Amino acid sequence: MVRGWAVVGGAIFIIGQQTLDGGPDDRGVVGLLTSPFWWTVPTGLLLIGLVGFGFALLAWRMTTYAVGEETVHLRRGVVFKQQRHARLDRLQAVDVRQPLVARLFGLSELKLEVAGGSDSGIAIGYLRDADANELRNELLARAAGLKSTVVAPALPGPDAVADAQAPQERHLAAPEAPAQPVLEVPMGRLIASLLRTSVTIFFVLFIAALVATVVVTGTPQIVFAVIAPFIGIGGYLFNRFSTEFAFRIAISADGIRLRHGLLETRAQTIPPGRVQAVAITQSLLWRSRDWWRVEVNVAGYGSDGGSGTTNVLLPVGTRDEALTVLSLVLPDLGSDNPRAVLDAGLTGDSRTAGPFTGSPRNAVWVDPVGWRRQGYAVTGRALLLRSGRLRRALAVVPHERTQSLGIAAGPVQRRLGVASFEVHSTPGPVSPAVHHLAAADAAELLEEQSARARTARAHAGPERWMEDPR
Template identity: 85%
Template sequence: MVRGWAVVGGAIFIIGQQTLDGGPDEGGVVGLLTSPYWWTVPLGLIVIGLAGFGFAALAWRMTTYAVGDETVHLRRGVVFKQQRHARLDRLQAVDVRQPLVARLFGLSELKLEVAGGSDSGIAIGYLRDADASELRNELLARAAGLRNTPPAVAGSSRVAAEQGSGGPEEVPARVDGPPVGAPEAPEQPVLEVPPARLIASLLRTSVTIFFALFIAGLIVTVIVTGTPQVVFAVIAPFIGIGGYLFNRFSTEFAFRVAISADGIRLRHGLLETRAQTIPPGRVQAVSLTQGLLWRGPDWWRVQVNVAGYGGDGDAGTTNVLLPVGTRDEALTVLSLVLPDLGIDDPRAVLDAGLAGDSRTPGPFTGSPPNAVWVDPIGWRRQGFAVTGRALLLRSGRLYRILAVVPHERTQSLGIAAGPLQRRLGLASFEVHSTPGPVSPGVHHLAAADAAELLEEQAARARTARAHAGPERWMEGPR
């Protein structure tokens, strides 16, 4: 029912669009609706609905999953068979997703994000809400290294048990089988974003201002020209901008942050709800950003790069750690990702990174004065600071950005210099992270400073990875 309705909805949308675009004297759908054969339209919808629901039912029958100590397996496909495997020690995040129609039936989709390419995740859906929560707890427990949990399979399966070579028996279960999961780890609430603040933050964005100016200009045009038909000519951008704002509000509504032994837990959503769990140490990079209109209330937005989220179709929502919050709340969320910066006074350093520039006392190394020729507005904001645990990169005069990269999460490093930069003795430094909204980098440093940072950061990254904890975070170091 959850998957099949989309086929019927798509058919109704196409018929409705053709009906509105056509006229009573035209052929096609409009002609059928005004002819003695009008009954063929609802009959066609019934046939399309039966086909859609029938294929969805068949796809459900062909979907099975199994959970072992090391791997999660998923088999699906009607015409083309597909078998997916996800290693639990590479688990990056676990999401419980509930679209609006699934919520009406009490169902959820469980999605596992693993380190890999753009389509490396595994989506198991749809499960009953309680079963999805139990299976999530079971997978997180196994990913953490708690091997004494029972297999997450229960109930009779229509597929015979398969004995892996030298491994434990894994029984594929249909997606409606109730898993025997580990108990949910207790969580401690951290903060919640009030709806009034979320609405106010959306009103204080350049998109909303442009939208208001667009509407005002449209009204003036209609009044001056006396042709209301011009509204239909610009309906597409009107819907696009309005849809973007509503999508931001809908996906970030009731945003809550909590912490548990499993990792960082995020819950949010108005029409479609999502419960995310990001295990410890899986965040590759963090950015704290502030637009010009957010400076009055000192609001900040926190986003992260998590391996596996970058290729998501809704990566813009899954990579958000805090949609809007005060400076204290943003730094609190940052402390969940990186509890210890490895310095005595982390607040002073972070404040300098958030709102300071080259005139602010602190550990940041900034751009030289001749960088004004290539960046006359933001050159004073460019800078970097190194702590015992992370590299901090600040930039942006009008749109402030502070990027934080744990040393052990450094993927690779690079230096770039254009012709004018080379002539001025400048270079831009980049930290290459996993795909996501955070692009750590600092521009127009002195070439010698950039070269020294490249060499020293590479050494720090090697040392940090050598002393990093195990991938299964509940296991002690071996």
């Protein structure tokens, strides 16, 4: 039922679009609905619905999954068979999704994100809500290195022969790890933050210009010509509000837990040590309120994660809240005064004292606006890169999560003796880089950061974070 409605909804959308394209005249679908052949539209929808629900039924019948001590297996496919395997020691995150229709039936989809290439995750759906949560707890426990408790039921009677039939083994479900709430984003702040975005301002100006054009020209048909961008901008704003609605953060033994969503609710669990990079950003319109946004790179999520918010740890929050969320990812920054280091990265520049090494003065020729904000700092646990004058940004990369490093310098940069330093992370919204450093500083940072990354990886804990490394 959940998957079949997607086909019917798509058909209704196409018919609705054709109706709008018909405009105020009796053309297209509008003309068809007023003709003697009006019955063809509901009949077509009925046939499409039968095909959609029939194919969804076959897909459901052909989908099976199994969970082992080391691996999760998924088999599905009607026309093309597909078998997928996910190693639990490579588990990066576990999400429980509840689309609107699935929520009406009490169903959820469990999605496992693993370290790998694009589309490397496994989606098991749809399950009953209780079964999905129980399976999530079991997978997180196994990924952490906890062994399942196995109980062999007693034989049916005292005279039963032991080898007549081997008893079935029963795995006890892993209990859900208790979670400690950290913070919740108020709805009023979320709405205010969306109003203070360049997209909203452009949307308001777009509507004002459209209304003025219709009034001056007296041709309301113009609305049909610009309906696509109108829906696109409005849809983007509504999607941001819907997916970031009721955003809650909690911490537990199995990782960082996020829950959010209006139409589609999503419960995410990011196990310890799975975050590859963190970015704390602030737009110009948020500066008067000192609001910040926190995004992360997680292997397997990619740049968008499928919903647009799986990479978001905090959609909007105060500075203290943003730093609190950062501490969930990196509890120990490896500095005697971490708050001073982070404040310098968030709002400081080359004119303020601090631990950051910035760009030389001649960088003004290639970056006249933001050259003073460019800089880097190194602590015992992470590399911090700051940038942006109008849109402030601070990227934090734990040393052990460094994938690779690079230096880039164009012809103008080489002439000025500057270069850009880049930290290559997994795909995601965070692109750690600091531009227009002195060439000698960039080369020294490249060599030293390579050594720090090797040392940190050698002393990193096991992938199964609750497993005894001995």
